[in-house]
Amino acid sequence: MKKNWTRYAGLWLVAALWLGLAVFAWVKPADKTSVSERRPLAQFPKITQKEVLSGGFSKDFGKYAVDQFPIRDGFRRLNAYLNYDVLLKKDNNGIYLHDGYAAKMEYPLKTNMVRYAVDRFEDLYQMYLKDTACSIRFAVVPDKGYYLAEPAGALRLDYAQLLDTMQSGLPWAEFVDVTDLLNIDSYYHTDTHWTQDKIVPVAQRIARSFGAEVPEGFAEQTLEKEFYGVYFGQAALPMKADALRYLTWDGWEDCSVYSYDTGKTTKIYDMDKLSSRDLYDIFLSGGMAVQTITNPHAKTDRELVVFRDSFGSSLTPLLAQSYAKITLLDTRYIAPAALKEYVTFTDQDVLFLYSPLILNAASILRK
Numbered sequence: 001m002k003k004n005w006t007r008y009a010g011l012w013l014v015a016a017l018w019l020g021l022a023v024f025a026w027v028k029p030a031d032k033t034s035v036s037e038r039r040p041l042a043q044f045p046k047i048t049q050k051e052v053l054s055g056g057f058s059k060d061f062g063k064y065a066v067d068q069f070p071i072r073d074g075f076r077r078l079n080a081y082l083n084y085d086v087l088l089k090k091d092n093n094g095i096y097l098h099d100g101y102a103a104k105m106e107y108p109l110k111t112n113m114v115r116y117a118v119d120r121f122e123d124l125y126q127m128y129l130k131d132t133a134c135s136i137r138f139a140v141v142p143d144k145g146y147y148l149a150e151p152a153g154a155l156r157l158d159y160a161q162l163l164d165t166m167q168s169g170l171p172w173a174e175f176v177d178v179t180d181l182l183n184i185d186s187y188y189h190t191d192t193h194w195t196q197d198k199i200v201p202v203a204q205r206i207a208r209s210f211g212a213e214v215p216e217g218f219a220e221q222t223l224e225k226e227f228y229g230v231y232f233g234q235a236a237l238p239m240k241a242d243a244l245r246y247l248t249w250d251g252w253e254d255c256s257v258y259s260y261d262t263g264k265t266t267k268i269y270d271m272d273k274l275s276s277r278d279l280y281d282i283f284l285s286g287g288m289a290v291q292t293i294t295n296p297h298a299k300t301d302r303e304l305v306v307f308r309d310s311f312g313s314s315l316t317p318l319l320a321q322s323y324a325k326i327t328l329l330d331t332r333y334i335a336p337a338a339l340k341e342y343v344t345f346t347d348q349d350v351l352f353l354y355s356p357l358i359l360n361a362a363s364i365l366r367k
Contacts, residue, residue: 090154095235098152101189102231102239103144107155109162110360117362118169121352124307124336125172128345134305136173137209138352139202140166140359141194141311147184157356166359173352176209178202188242191229192357193280196314197245203318210349212302215321218247227279244279247318251297255320260290260342261333268293268317283313289333290342293317298324303348305329309358323349332358335366 090096091105121138129136140163149156159179167175186198197220204214226241246269258265266272266285273281284291287310304323306312308330316326327343358364 090152092236093234095231096152096154097235097237098148098154099184100240101144101148101184101187102229102235103148103152103154104192104231104234104357105149105154106143106145106157106356106360109158111161111165113362114162114165114359115169117354117359117365118166120331120336120362120365120367121170121173121307123367124331124339125170127336128339129172129350132345133347134345134350135210135348136350136352137176137206138166138170138173138354139176139178139206141353141355142179142182143356144184144187144192146179147182147187157360159356162356162359170352174209176206178205181205188227188229188244190232190239190242191227191280192231192355193229193311193314195242195245196247196283196318199315200247200318203315206315206351207319207322210304212304212319212322212349213299215249215318217249218318219249221246221248223274223279223282225274225279229280230278244282246282246314249321251295252317252320254297255293255295255317257284258292258294259285259288261288268320280310280313283317284328286313287330287333288328289330290339291328293320293323293326293328295320295324295326298322300324303327305343305345305348305350306353307331307351308353309355311355312353315353331366332364333366 094105095102096105125136142159143157145154145156146159148154163175163177181201182194182198186194188195200215200218204216207214223244223246225244227244228239228241232239252268255268256265257268257270262285264285268284269282270285271282273279273285276282276286278286280286284293293316298321301324302322303325304316304319305327306316306329308316308328309332312328316328320326327348329339329343331339
């Protein structure tokens with residue numbers, strides 16, 4: 001009898017462990033969000049006759065059980081080690097690692113999405129820009145895979161087709177190529193975005209393309225707080241924190257940023273966001289639909305309008321030297337028809353600045 005008990009001891013131990021975890025999952029309060037993944041977690045679904053009979057309850061309960069499983073982050077890390085080190089997979093949760101950098105495997109190019117983005121930009125042109133004296137440029141911010149995928153042996157987007165589709169679809173805008181000004185060191189190790197201290201040449205090329213004053217004379221500052229980007233949580237593996245650097249110049253503190261979303265005026269670098277889950281939010285206070293940057297020390301009265309995604313949050317502060325006013329518009333958060341309430345297009349410089357992470361998922365751009 002004792003021998004049989006010993007034989008099944010491991011089985012009973014595993015069963016007791018899983019039973020304990022299951023009971024704990026039922027009695028513990030449901031977590032609202034995952035800090036590491038930066039996303040809301042599924043909550044216990046409503047029990048209704050319709051949902052039970054349709055199978056909706058079972059489906060939603062499955063998502064809830066996975067999201068609320070005890071010690072979830074520990075199991076996610078164990079799964080990541082299994083995928084990377086045992087199964088030798090290139091990625092985990094779509095994230096791959098190489099030379100200390102984490103990147104999303106953005107593949108394949110979704111040509112229908114890119115054409116959708118072109119159509120949305122064409123709508124903006126026809127609605128606001130066609131009969132104006134505005135100078136128009138567009139630039140594509142390469143994702144990290146442009147520089148990292150090949151040495152990592154990972155798949156990447158067809159950039160030739162992407163850029164060709166953009167250029168042929170936007171004949172009214174001059175293309176500004178910035179790919180030669182960047183490399184993998186221009187990006188954070190743990191995050192999607194480029195680091196501001198490495199993109200001064202990008203700001204300078206864009207300013208030159210408009211014939212505007214070239215921004216210069218920057219001084220580098222570093223936050224004391226460590227920065228862990230979005231890929232840190234998604235990779236589910238230990239990674240060294242990034243240093244978040246930002247650039248200042250004479251008179252930068254006198255520039256003001258007004259966010260129509262909040263009705264608040266802040267500085268270019270919003271240090272109230274040091275408590276944010278995403279330290280990148282210190283750049284222009286994070287994602288906003290409509291913002292204006294005003295520079296009282298500008299040498300001219302030139303104005304710039306930027307249609308942008310989150311990469312523009314760290315680039316446009318560098319262009320503030322060159323313009324008296326910069327208006328930033330993010331049509332992920334506001335319908336294009338509403339923009340007339342905030343800006344009148346006459347003879348401004350206009351920049352479309354987007355990353356493939358948006359262009360390849362362009363349905364998030366509003367019509």
